[in-house]
Amino acid sequence: MADCYPWQQGLWQRLAGREQHAHAYLLHGPAGIGKRALAERLVSRLLCQSPRGLEACGQCKSCHLLQAGTHPDHFVLEPEEADKAIRVDQVRELVNFVAQTAQLGGRKVVLLEPAEAMNLNAANALLKSLEEPSGDTVLLLISHQPSRLLPTIRSRCVQQACPLPGSGESRAWLHQALPGVAEEERVELLMLAGGSPLTAVRLHAEGVREQRALVVDGIKKLLKQQAGASQLAESWSDVPLLLLFDWFCDWIQLILRYQLTLDEQGLGLADMAKVVRYLADKSGQSSVLAMQDWLLEQRQKVLGKANLNRVLLLEALLVKWASLPGPG
Template sequence: MAEAYPWQQALWQQLAGRSQHAHAYLLHGPAGIGKRALAERLMARLLCQRPNGLDACGQCKSCHLLAAGSHPDNFILEPEEADKAIKVDQVRELVGFVVQTAQLAGRKVVLVEPVEAMNLNAANALLKSLEEPSGNTVLLLVSHQPSRLLPTVKSRCVQQACPLPSEAVSLEWLAKALPDCSADEHRELLFLAAGSPLAAVRMHEQGVIAQRALVVEGVKKLLKQQIAPSQLAEGWNAVSLQLLFDWFCQWSQLILRYQLSRDEAGLGQADMRKVVQYLADKTPQAKVLHIQDWLLAQRQKVLGKANLNRVLLLEALLVQWASLPGPG
């Protein structure tokens, strides 16, 4: 059974306690807050033949089939490969499932995650099923970036924002999830994960704290002209492009904020505070705005799974970053 997270309790009572369900829900919010688990928990509840209060019983035939991954009235649509698009042929298979009669004489439940992974043709192919699903069918759509969805997809769903837990709740949960980490490590992981506790756990498993230290050290050497952009780009092969562009976008924003406010409390994490302040003092504002626009445009390509030459993209980034101090 999917894990029940404490910060979802009020939302769970609202969703699971409904006497009638919408034909489609769009569960959206930042990555790493448990939306998939919430959708799976609701899926189990909707398919269960003998619900135990707000939860699935876990004992009926339907619950056993779902746990075994062989429930005939359940369809999960996700990319065939990690970080790839959901293809139109996959959606056509889903549409074929939706028009069938439920085999256990109950509901059919579809889970799609992440919805934004559908390309344009795939999204358009889903519209008819979203608007008029056959029989007693509920579609659960999970999105980490709802702004990337077609308005026609969003308008056909009940849109439900999923809560981001407070820092205190997240740290309490992380203390149990990562008992071998210190409180300072929990805070750093939570910061790097933008407040999403499940993302913080994944970052710990991926060694992101060490990756961040490597990147910060490299940026400092770059600005001191102790390393070439090409050499640095090659040395960051283990760090995801999305993380790199998240960090550089954040640093450019902090530089601009400090130029406008001169508020030292807003210089960000301690590891880059002096660098941010130095670049804010030495870089014309027009150059900061230019690189910020470029970073945001490239980040959108990364998020959109564009076919990018990683090394050339990072070299272009680092050449621009190294040229920030000095005249425009």
Template sequence: MVEGILPWQASLWQRLAGRSQQAHAYLLHGPGGIGKRALAEHFMKFLLCQQPSATGACGQCKACLLLAAGTHPDCCLIEPEEADKAIRVDQVRQLVGFVSQTAQLGGRKVVLLEPAESMNLNAANALLKSLEEPAGNTVLLLISHQPSRLLPTIKSRCVQQACPLPGPDMSVAWLAERLPELSAEQREELLLLAGNSPLAALSLHGQGVLEIRAQIVDGVKKLLKQQQSPSQLAEAWNPVPLVLLFDWFCEWTHLILRYRMTGDEAGLGLADMQKVVQYLAQKSAPTRLLEMQDWLLAQRQKVLGKANLNRVLLLEALLVQWASLPGPS
């Protein structure tokens, strides 16, 4: 096993490191939490190293030591300046200036940009020329969790490399090594919430997602029993990441529709919401469920697109509609 490479990335790493000639731009894509950033950083070290081997960078040459110290002059990292914000055109213009310069150590220049889909339109357009005609010996490493949101012209100028997902057994084993204090059931729930992405599961655990999930599920049940109002819950949920909330409500609406159509009790999702899913499937009109699903998907897209939203008003609107699901057409 190559140190620094996750077990499920081994064959991909061999292909990348074994190329006789490296491409000028790679788009490493796949779901969040499967180790794309770790792979990209390992690849960047390999590309900049003065004495690389099949396993990666040597760790001892001048380039490796400068990179480890964060002072390598031929390395450029581009990411949002604030969490959940866009990569701005000014940042990409700095990248373009970096690419046009001569490598100071006489080797490659490497750019790592993540997440590529967070570039606004002006930033993406500014990047196109560097992707089309990179100056000198430059390699651009773009990481994307949602490649469908990228401009086709960005994707067509890169070698598109899907990053592998681990199998369930590998994910369970990897997570068990890192979270031995959790029960097997808790680790399984984390993986389900993370879409079987083990690094995302580890990150979610760090955010206290199991506790957050319990809070949200309890709130939904109290809402339907009219024990708490939409405005009370909207205020209480203000610290909860919007992406988490909309992911869960989109999933629950899908499960309700699915159960209403099929009656399949094996497809009710996690145990904490199964009775709610069954109840709403029995009590909600299909047209209202479909309208709810359309609204949720539209709002989720705004959240993912970093739109400037009023959190409390958005959550209150969500909860008012959710509370109105059971009832006549």
């Protein structure tokens, strides 16, 4: 059975305790807060032939088939490759599945993640199944960015915001998940993860603190004219592009915030605090705002899986960043 996280208990009781289920749910919230685990737990409960209260029994034929990954009435739809779009052909397979009769005589359950990965044709192909599901079918859509979904997709689902754990809950859970990591490092990981504890664990496994140290060191050398944009763009080849843009968007926001408030407590993590203050003091506000607009525009392209030349994009980013100090 999927993990149960403490911050999901209230929502789980409401979802699993329903006497009648909607034909489609949209479970949404930031990445890394356990939406997939919640959805898989609900799949188990919906398909179980002998549920015990709010939980699947774990012993019936349906539970055994689900555990083995061979349940005929369960359909999972994901991108075929990481960070790729969900294609219309994949959705057509889902539509065919929904049209069939349940082989075990109960429900059919679909799990689709992330829903925003569907391209336009795929999303349109899904609409009919959302409007007129066949038989007792429940579709569980998971979205980290529901604003990127078609309004027609959102309107045909029961939208359910999934809770983000509080700071205390996150730190307590992370203490158990990463017992060998120092508290200071766990706090930093949680900040880098935007408060999402599961993302913090993933970032730790991916060596994000080492990646960030490489990037921060490069930015400092860039501003001191000890390294060039092309050299740095090449040296950051192993750092995910979206992660880089997340960091630069965060830093430009901190620069603008300090220009407006002069709040010494609002400079972000210690590794870039001095750089943020330096750039806030030396950069014109119009240049900072223009940089923020450009970063957000490029980040949207990255999110939209645009066909981008990574090195040229990073070179452009670094040239613009190096030109921030000065009149503007």
